[in-house]
Amino acid sequence: MGRIKTSRKTRESLGFILPGLFFLLAIDLFPLLYSLGISLYSWWLARPRDIRFIGLDNYQALLTDPAFYRATVNSLVFMLGAVPLEFLAGLGMALLFSGRLAGAQVLKTLILLPLFITPVVSSMMWRLILHPDLGVLNYYLTLFGLGRPLWLGTPGLAMASVILLDAWRTIPFMFLVMHAGMEALPREPYEAAAVDGATPFQAFWYVTLPLLKYIMLLTVLIRLMDAFREFDSIFVLTGGGPGTATETIQLLNYRVFGLGHMGLANALSILTLCFVAGMCYALMRLMARRSW
Amino acid sequence: MKGSLRNWTIALVAILLWVFASPAGAGTTKSINLAMLAGFKEDVLRAFLPAFEERTGIKVNLDTAPYGDLYKKQLLSLAGGAGRYDVLFIDEPWVPTLAEFLRPLDDLAKQVDPSDFVPTTLAAGSYKGKIYALPVDPNVQILVYRKDLFDQRGLKPPGTWAELLAIAKQLHDPSKDFAGFVMTAGSDVQTFAYLTLFLWSWGVELLDANNRAAVNTPAGKAAAEFYLELLKYSPPGVKGYTFADVTKTMQLGKAAMAVQWASGAKPMEDKEKSVVAGKLGYATVPKQARQTPIRGVWTIGVAKDSKNPDAAWEFAKWLASREFGLLAVKYPSTSSAIHNARYSVLKSPTFTGTLPYAEAILTSLEVAKERNRIPQFPDIQEQLRLTGAKITTGELSPADGLKELEASINRIMAK
Amino acid sequence: MKAGPIREGLKYLCVGTILVWTLFPIYWLVTASVKSEIVLYGTPPAWWFRPVLESYARVLFNIPFSSYFLNSLIVAGATTVGSVILGSLAAYGFSRFTFWWSEGLRFFILLTRMIPRVALVMPYFLMMLSLGLLDTHAGLILAYISFALPFSIWLMIGFFDEVPVELEDAAMVDGCSRLMALLRVTLPLAAPGLVVAAIFAFLVSWNEFLFALILSGIRSKTLPVVIAGFNTDIGPLYSDMSAAATLVMIPNIVMTVLIQKHVVRGLTFGAVRG
Structure with missing residues (x-):
């Protein structure tokens, strides 16, 4: 791809970049610095006159709290369970739709439906379906002699349920992005591959995959970030339970925030930010040969 | 083509004006903002609000939030000094925390015959010997x-x-x-x-x-x-x-x-x-x-920084009144129940006749632990x-x- | 071509599985809106039942649903338009020009998306309070554009990178300005990406809960907060909640179909003509 590298061009490019950049700076910079600042204070909303600077004490309190590590592990398990699953399923579906398919337009719209349901509602719906004693799923499982699993009441299963719900909500998004990526691909490389007698798998491996690399990496990155911060759906489905089996770092953060401990909540957020940023940066370095 | 472009421009400008010109604070003296629980109890309240508004000339703006989030929103809004609410619907464990931002009601409470409330319910809205909120719906x-x-x-x-x-x-x-x-x-x-x-x-x-x-x-x-x-x-x-x-x-x-x-x-x-x-x-x-x-009593409190304390009190008084209590008990809601903290309601034929558990509520409230x-x-x-x-x-x-x-x-x- | 029918069969089997997996919870949601509670929880699960439509009446008339709906529409619409415009411009800048610090800048943009929302809500609240934008559509729109923008930018970079520069150059030789070339030539070719960016921005603003809860209020409350209210402290009102969710889903379907059909076609058509 031809790129233009002169200072005059830099100025021209800034004309395009600046509006968006300025917007992000104006909206996000203050909150970020504010959050960073607050994380150094002891501030409980219920005691508005008792706000003290305490340095790194909040961070120390978090880093010595087993609940913090437990939540981090839960977040990682959730993220690493959900994102690869969603990515592969989304990619598979996009491939399925890249060929000829009867009624593809209608099917696409149907598949996108989960995206349009507020996370709170989809979680409530899944609660209903997964209800151990009154749910439709367990009714049929019992009917076929498969027992009556406590989907949300057993630690491992609860995490699996949370991951499955997230997959249900997010696979359509993965599909949407990768499908769009495939639609925008140029036709010529495929024609060339066909002339060379490539099998569909070879065409996928040597043509689609390299061309789609950027889009795929981007979706995975975005999903990793979002999964690490996922809140609504887990909160409603399990509330972090049973016990603390699905309490992710965001749930912990929301609890601390909800009780009005601003310093601690912000310290937790800053730690999360560092963790996610580090992870994404490493991943980008690792996966991208060319410069970003 | 030109005409339609002009129409679109006018529409766009109108929308932008509408979006950006909405005023920051509620204006008129006779209007109060209420932080209220969403869903449960909301329908009962909405059913009787028009009558209150007509009688008093006070317009009540309802801001509802789900149970799990109402406390966060109230705490943040009050602590942030937003002047956002005049009256707040408060669950009793929040009273000690929010008391800082609420107006003491001891003198005013005398107007509403406090001896009629089951004593434990009146305690639910109190903190350190002062009344900060009146009981509305005892649980x-x-x-x-x-x-x-x-x-x-x-x-x-x-x-x-x-x-x-x-x-x-x-x-x-x-x-x-x-x-x-x-x-x-x-x-x-x-x-x-x-x-x-x-x-x-x-x-x-x-x-x-x-x-x-x-x-x-x-x-x-x-x-x-x-x-x-x-x-x-x-x-x-x-x-x-x-x-x-x-x-x-x-x-x-x-x-x-x-x-x-x-x-x-x-x-x-x-x-x-x-x-x-x-x-x-x-x-x-x-x-x-x-x-x-x-015990878990829903109470109504008045914000310290309310710009319309009188109207706010008027509303709180009405919500804790015998009249509203009797209306609420009878209201045929599919999803809600507002019980009452007043002896005069709890022992009224309306209450005992409508709710089979009326007696259990009263006896339980009297021994309830806070x-x-x-x-x-x-x-x-x-x-x-x-x-x-x-x-x-x-x-x-x-x-x-x-x-x-x-x-x-x-x-x-x-x- | 012996494998043909088997492969075809397998393909449609996959499609069928995907549809069941995707649509069953939605079917359950839509039917929940017309089931009485006894039917909803009944065992065995009811597949045939007499529908009750009262939940729709309650949702539409007991609460000011239409004004909440309008709030959501305004906020989501403005967010979509705003983030797509700002995002495409910035992405174009990044895609067509590199300078020594553009890499860092791009990472910074992504970084703004990594901040946990819980951390942002308090400073946003104070910011909107001091700007007088608390409980306004504008306050929410500003917040949501900042949520959607980083992804829009990064996504559009990917799509612009695939459009050959030569096409633009040719257009500019013909006397187009760079902006015109972007609009006439590049954007139509990147239309699939634009659609995704638009749908993404719409979804972010349509479904967001925490900021809507704290920032919005009497005048600007959006649907996620309203719908969450059906999950009351004495339990979820499933029929009302499902009725609201179903009502909300319909315009979304219409919008997706419209965006896919008209925007894509319109842009592609424009490209051919230009």
Whole structure:
């Protein structure tokens, strides 16, 4: 791809970049610095006159709290369970739709439906379906002699349920992005591959995959970030339970925030930010040969 | 083509003006903003608001939030000094925390015949000897049981927890999908309520006179072990249950007994939702060392920084009045119940005639125990929920759980 | 071509599985809106039942649903337009020009998306309070554009990178300005990406809960907060909640179909003509 590298061009490019950049700076910079600042204070909303600077004490309190590590592990398990699953399923579906398919337009719209349901509602719906004693799923499982699993009441299963719900909500998004990526691909490389007698798998491996690399990496990155911060759906489905089996770092953060401990909540957020940023940066370095 | 472009431009400008020009603060003197609970109780309130507005000329703007988020929103808005609300619908454990931002109502309360309120409910809106909010809708834990089954078998409602356990054992029948007792036992908020009820019943106090945690005692252990014992006679999925599941299990006739907040009773008596409507009996919760149903009163308070304190008070007064109470009890809501804190309503034929559990509410309210009146209580309550969840799911033994609880409470109190 | 029918069969089997997996919860949701509570929880699960439509009446008339709906529409619409415009411009800048610090800048943009929302809500609240934008559509729109923008930018970079520069150059030789070339030539070719960016921005603003809860209020409350209110402290009002969710889903379907059909076609058509 031809790129233009002169200072005059830099100025021209800034004309395009600046509006968006300025917007992000104006909206996000203050909150970020504010959050960073607050994380150094002891501030409980219920005691508005008792706000003290305490340095790194909040961070120390978090880093010595087993609940913090437990939540981090839960977040990682959730993220690493959900994102690869969603990515592969989304990619598979996009491939399925890249060929000829009867009624593809209608099917696409149907598949996108989960995206349009507020996370709170989809979680409530899944609660209903997964209800151990009154749910439709367990009714049929019992009917076929498969027992009556406590989907949300057993630690491992609860995490699996949370991951499955997230997959249900997010696979359509993965599909949407990768499908769009495939639609925008140029036709010529495929024609060339066909002339060379490539099998569909070879065409996928040597043509689609390299061309789609950027889009795929981007979706995975975005999903990793979002999964690490996922809140609504887990909160409603399990509330972090049973016990603390699905309490992710965001749930912990929301609890601390909800009780009005601003310093601690912000310290937790800053730690999360560092963790996610580090992870994404490493991943980008690792996966991208060319410069970003 | 040109014309349509112009029309679009005009429309766009109009929309932008509308979007950006909406005023920042509510203007007129006769308008107040109310922070209200969404869904439950909302329909009842909305039904009678027009009459209030017409009578007083005060416009009430409703800002509703779901239960789990209302406290956060109130705390943030009040602490942020947004001047956003004039009146606030407040659950009683929040009163000590929010009192800082509320207007003391002691003098004004004299206008509303305070002696008519059940004394414990008036205490719910008070903090450090001052009244900050008036009781509107008292809630209290009650025992619900299948009167029809009890009559069949010649059983009496249990007076002690040991009796309750024995009856639960007797009626528990997993082969018929029928449980002896239903409650919550997982990470649901209500787990706090059951753990606290047992601890209190066994004579344990959460804090001693010096505000130190005092739960890790033999009595505390016995209470936690009773919780685990009772779980054996609960539905199989109880570890994922919520408040609603307890109600639902009773409604579908799948359990013999439950301890539930009184607010869950009305749906159990709704024939559209409940197959056991009319077959239920209600009583005060059983006792062990003492009888201690938890009290939870919804109250109405006036913000200190309200720009219309008079109108705000006028509204609070109306919401806590006998007239509104009688209207609310009769309102045929499909989803809500607003009970009342006034003797004159609780003992009125309207109340006793409409609600089969009227007597249980009144007797329970009179003995109800309040949660510690300290701003730290929401934190402690959260810890009780967590520890309760850990004990019931077997993550911690009762002894270890109580040890953790004690340490956490002391840490919270030390802050 | 022996494998043909088997492969075809397998393909449609996959499609069928995907549809069941995706649509069953939605079917359950839509039917929940017309089931009475006894039917909803009944065992065995009811597949045939007499529908009750009262939930729709309650949702539409007991609360000011239409004004909440309008709030959501305004906020989501403005967010979509705003983030797509700002995002495409910035992405174009990044895609067509590199300078020594553009890499860092791009990472910074992504970084703004990594901040946990819980951390942002308090400073946003104070910011909107001091700007007088608390409880306004504008306040929410500003917040949501900042949520959607980083992804829009990064996504559009990917799509612009695939459009050959030569096409633009040719257009500019013909006398187009760079902006015109972007609009006439590049954007239509990147249309699939634009659609995704638009749908993404719409979804972010349509479904967001926490900021809507704290920032919005009497005048600007959006649907997620309203719908969450059906999960009351005495339990979820499933029929009302499902009725609201179903009502909300319909315009979304219409919008997706419209965006896919008209925007894509319109842009592609424009490209051919230009």
